[in-house]
Amino acid sequence: MTTALDVVQLSRLQFGLTAMYHFLFIPLTLGLAILLGIMESVYVMTGKEVWRQATKFWGTLFGINFAMGVATGIPMEFQFGMNWAYYSHYVGDIFGAPLALEGLMAFFLEATFVGLFFFGWDRLSKVAHLCVTWLVAAGSNLSALWILVANGWMQHPVGARFNPDTMRMELTDFGSIVFNEVAQEKFVHTISAGYVTGAVFVASVSAIYLLLGKHIEMARRSMTVAVSFGLASALSVVVLGDASGYTDTANQKMKIAAIEAMWKTEPPPASFTLFGLPNQAERRTEYALRIPWVLGLITTHSIDEKVPGIEELVQRAENHIRTGLLAYSALEKLRADRGDANARGELDRNAGDLGYALLLKAIRPDIEHATEAEIAKAAWGTVPRVALLFWAFRVMVGLGFFFILLFGLAFYLVSTSRLLRARALLWVLAFALPLPWIAAELGWVVSEVGRQPWAIEGVLPTFLAVSSVSANNVLVTLIGFIGFYSALLIVDIYLMVKAVRLGPEDIPSEPRARAVPAAGSVE
Amino acid sequence: MSRHPLAREVAFAVAVKLMVILAAALFVFNPGRRPRIDAASVQARLIGALPATPQPRNVLP
Numbered sequence: 196m197t198t199a200l201d202v203v204q205l206s207r208l209q210f211g212l213t214a215m216y217h218f219l220f221i222p223l224t225l226g227l228a229i230l231l232g233i234m235e236s237v238y239v240m241t242g243k244e245v246w247r248q249a250t251k252f253w254g255t256l257f258g259i260n261f262a263m264g265v266a267t268g269i270p271m272e273f274q275f276g277m278n279w280a281y282y283s284h285y286v287g288d289i290f291g292a293p294l295a296l297e298g299l300m301a302f303f304l305e306a307t308f309v310g311l312f313f314f315g316w317d318r319l320s321k322v323a324h325l326c327v328t329w330l331v332a333a334g335s336n337l338s339a340l341w342i343l344v345a346n347g348w349m350q351h352p353v354g355a356r357f358n359p360d361t362m363r364m365e366l367t368d369f370g371s372i373v374f375n376e377v378a379q380e381k382f383v384h385t386i387s388a389g390y391v392t393g394a395v396f397v398a399s400v401s402a403i404y405l406l407l408g409k410h411i412e413m414a415r416r417s418m419t420v421a422v423s424f425g426l427a428s429a430l431s432v433v434v435l436g437d438a439s440g441y442t443d444t445a446n447q448k449m450k451i452a453a454i455e456a457m458w459k460t461e462p463p464p465a466s467f468t469l470f471g472l473p474n475q476a477e478r479r480t481e482y483a484l485r486i487p488w489v490l491g492l493i494t495t496h497s498i499d500e501k502v503p504g505i506e507e508l509v510q511r512a513e514n515h516i517r518t519g520l521l522a523y524s525a526l527e528k529l530r531a532d533r534g535d536a537n538a539r540g541e542l543d544r545n546a547g548d549l550g551y552a553l554l555l556k557a558i559r560p561d562i563e564h565a566t567e568a569e570i571a572k573a574a575w576g577t578v579p580r581v582a583l584l585f586w587a588f589r590v591m592v593g594l595g596f597f598f599i600l601l602f603g604l605a606f607y608l609v610s611t612s613r614l615l616r617a618r619a620l621l622w623v624l625a626f627a628l629p630l631p632w633i634a635a636e637l638g639w640v641v642s643e644v645g646r647q648p649w650a651i652e653g654v655l656p657t658f659l660a661v662s663s664v665s666a667n668n669v670l671v672t673l674i675g676f677i678g679f680y681s682a683l684l685i686v687d688i689y690l691m692v693k694a695v696r697l698g699p700e701d702i703p704s705e706p707r708a709r710a711v712p713a714a715g716s717v718e
Numbered sequence: 719m720s721r722h723p724l725a726r727e728v729a730f731a732v733a734v735k736l737m738v739i740l741a742a743a744l745f746v747f748n749p750g751r752r753p754r755i756d757a758a759s760v761q762a763r764l765i766g767a768l769p770a771t772p773q774p775r776n777v778l779p
Contacts, residue, residue, distance in 0.1 A: 255722055255724070258728070259724065259728055262728050262731070262732045263728075263731065263732075263735075265732075266735065266736060266739055267735075269739055269743075270739065270742065270747075273742065273743065273746075273747035274747075276747065276749075276752045277747050277751070277752050277753070280752065280753040280754075280755045281755055281759075281760060281763060283755070284755040284756070284759075284760055285760060360757070361757050362757040362758075362760040362761050362764070363757070363760065523765075526764075526765060527765055530761060530765055553764060556764075560766075659763065659764065662753045662755075663753060664753060672746060675742075675746075679738055683731075683735060686731050690724060690727060690728060690731065693724060693727075694724055697723060697724070
């Protein structure tokens with residue numbers, strides 16, 4: 196493992212695994228923080244101790260998750276400097292700002308209020324503590340906003356321009372980066388997925404308690420909050436996911452075409468492939484089961500707008516490469532003579548496609564002499580892994596609809612005070628525990644694999660973003676991270692299970708509360 | 719949380735985790751070990767010939 200090819204793959208694998216591990220903690224933090232706020236609000240409004248008990252119990256699980264998850268994202272920052280040094284130089288001027296703000300939000304705002312949440316129960320008034328709990332929720336959501344602003348820029352780079360003198364992208368409009376439509380869509384979709392994760396977690400643990408006949412009063416109330424919040428969140432995830440797909444149709448057409456394994460452009464409205472086996476080598480989808488109109492309606496919200504297929508997009512990429520070569524040629528002239536005004540003007544006109552020309556670097560070093568066949572080959576390199584995207588997307592969406600069904604049914608049974616008798620559904624809720632994490636991780640697979648071969652969409656190819664470091668060094672740190680994160684995960688699960696087994700603190704009113712028969716009412 | 723039966727275990731786990739991350743920062747990812755990239759090295763990479771051209775994956779066709 197000593198070739199540059201391996202450095203790219205290993206660096207991607209290392210970053211992907213680190214990010215996916217880090218994201219095991221984030222959705223639960225986002226979801227539980229809001230649920231804590233809801234439960235404590237009910238406590239403050241009703242004064243019933245069982246709600247304080249519930250808030251403190253779920254707060255303990257939130258605390259374990261937060262403690263285990265905090266700082267697990269820091270190794271990604273290490274990797275930016277070590278494995279992605281060219282990336283860091285090329286786009287660090289833009290990427291660094293939201294990343295720094297995310298760090299400030301996570302480490303100062305969020306962590307400060309998490310501390311007050313745990314140590315303030317007997318030191319703050321009820322209302323002051325409630326404010327702290329909601330500020331914990333706001334802090335965690337705000338830190339998520341900034342990291343998704345950074346990621347959204349990688350998907351849809353706006354508010355920046357290439358400076359040939361510094362050889363980097365430079366910030367021109369911070370506002371357009373913050374209000375980047377891709378970032379905003381990703382933010383609301385991701386936090387909604389986090390809310391679903393929190394709701395499934397609370398519902399699953401509550402279902403286990405109800406099945407075992409333990410902590411009935413707290414579990415019953417927690418279940419009521421979880422299924423209500425979960426239903427609203429699951430509906431939001433699907434609606435906002437649709438909005439995200441609509442945005443991607445405008446900005447990341449290849450990603451959409453690859454997700455749909457849509458090789459050729461169809462007359463509008465395009466059909467949706469419900470099932471199929473994409474064959475990338477032969478550029479076709481075997482055993483395709485198509486539903487007419489659906490893809491066109493979902494992705495364009497119209498019946499007369501076409502969704503370009505992969506082959507058409509590859510043709511467009513060829514044109515981008517040719518234009519990019521003009522920018523590349525101008526850049527070479529500027530290298531020889533910084534004062535060449537004509538070259539600077541040529542570069543300004545075509546700089547948007549410079550990244551496409553750089554794709555040719557994967558094929559030959561002297562790209563200005565690329566042949567038509569090499570340009571075509573580089574253009575086909577803009578197609579991500581179709582089969583992986585096709586199935587990751589379908590499993591994610593399938594789980595999204597499953598959550599709506601599950602929470603919808605549970606909400607109906609809670610509303611009609613029949614959930615405690617529906618033991619089959621309680622078992623389903625209990626076993627649904629890992630599903631939101633699977634959906635969330637698959638969502639990131641769709642987002643990030645779908646962006647390939649770009650580190651920054653249309654600007655910087657991934658293979659040019661990696662550092663010139665030894666593959667063995669990356670391999671050693673990769674093995675170290677796998678060992679470290681696996682150990683952390685085992686400790687996290689051990690602590691979570693132990694906390695669930697210990698259950699909530701007893702409250703004086705609990706024996707009296709057990710006599711309350713209503714299964715679905717919120718007190 | 720401070721009086722919770724799990725508080726000591728959580729604190730211990732966090733301490734060990736932070737020590738591992740700190741050790742990684744000091745001994746593996748310290749600034750001295752990071753590649754130094756400037757405008758000239760980016761220019762050499764993008765415009766100059768790449769000595770060992772990496773490829774992201776098998777491009778089609």
